[in-house]
Amino acid sequence: MSGGYGQYNPYGDQGGYGQNPYGQANTMEQGNGSYEMNQMGQQQPADPTALLNKCREINDGIADLRAKREGQLAAAQNGLLDxxxxxEDQVAHQGLDLIEDEVNNGFRYLRDLLKKVKQTPGSGDSRVQTQLDxxxxNLRREIEHYQRSQSDFKKRLREQVRRRYEIANPEATPEELDQGVDNVLMGQEQTFQVYGARTGQAHDARQAALERSTAIRKIExxxxxxxRLYQEVAELVHQQEPAVEQINQDSENVAGNVADANNQITHAIDSARRARKWKWYALLIVILIIAIVVGVAVGVTQANQSTKQA
Structure with a gap:
């Protein structure tokens, strides 16, 4: 059972999704962020197609986690219960811890990758924003499914702790049984004493209860x-909304400015047309005046010539 848990790498064969995303999760939380998305975090807006591809990769990662939850995690849980x-308890518990850690690290990695895409210039594109939402x-839904699975598993573990405690303490009253189980679940293992005949079965029951109580505390x-991770993912959507609203407001302002500019251009064209029309009127008047002056001059000249001839 333990041979395959520690070697499982859900993203190692995904063709560029990330060779070791679980190992990078803690590094990214410390602000290093030395992974593929760094190239997209520059000042230049990223190609929307590249961002859409990143969203697709995140969804592929979510599908991987879902398969792990429904497959390996369920098998590991049943292994401890059985x-x-x-x-067997020790081996099953170790295998379960490895699977749970991989799933939790996977969620952190996808959270960081989603956050990086959100912070990349160009993520305000309507297509990218829709896919990010x-x-x-999808990520929050898978977190909910995982939490529900763990909650159900926790209830079954608690029932087993009670039965094991009862086996190890057959003479305990119901009140002592309840108190003893609560103490064990809170980590007070010294209160789990094996009374009566110290049989191998009783010792196994004690060990099983302790293993399960440890698993329960880790689940909690x-x-x-x-x-907290779920809330962070949910807030990423709301953090984007002010930027989108600002973009929309800027677009409205630009549209208003363009409309004002168009109105001003229209007025200018009308004014230019009116100006040109008055220029033509003035030109006609000038031509008429010149024609009159020329006509008068010609008439005077002809009159003078007629007088001389007479």
Missing amino acids: ANTAK VTSR QDMMELG
Whole structure:
């Protein structure tokens, strides 16, 4: 059971999605961010097609996590539930821890990748924004499915802890049983004492209860972190809205300025047309005046010539 859990790499064969995304998750959270999306975080707006491809890769990663949850995680959970000896419990618990860590790191990696796409210039493109919203919902939905799966598994583990505690303490009253289970689940393992005949079965029951209580506490811690991660993913969508609204407002302002400019151009054309029309009127008047002056001059000249001839 333990041979395959630690070697599983869900993204290692995805052809460029990331050779070791789980190992990069913590590095990105520290602000290093030395992975493929760095090239898109420059000042120049990225090609919308490249951003859409990144969204597709995130969705592929979500599908990988879903397959892991439904396959390897479910198998590991059943392995711990079905374990009957202390050795089986230990091996199953180790395998389950590896699977849960890979899933949790996968969620962190996809969260960081989605955030990087959101912060890339050009992500305000309507096509990119629509796909980002869809991708964000897909990621949150898978987180919800994982949380539900872990919650159901936690309930089954608690039931087993109670049964194991009862086996190890057959003489305990119902009140002592409830209190003992609560103490074990809170990590107070020293309260789990094996009374009566210290049989191998009782010791196995004690070990099984301790293994399951440890698994329950880890699930509770993971659920708290996933709750914060879910909220961060949800807030990414809202963080984009002011920028989109500003873009829309800027577009409206540009449209208004263009309309004003068009009106001014129209007025200028009308004014130019009126000016040209008055120029023609003035030119006609000048031509008429010149014609009159020339006519008068010609008439006077002809009259003078007639007088001389007479």
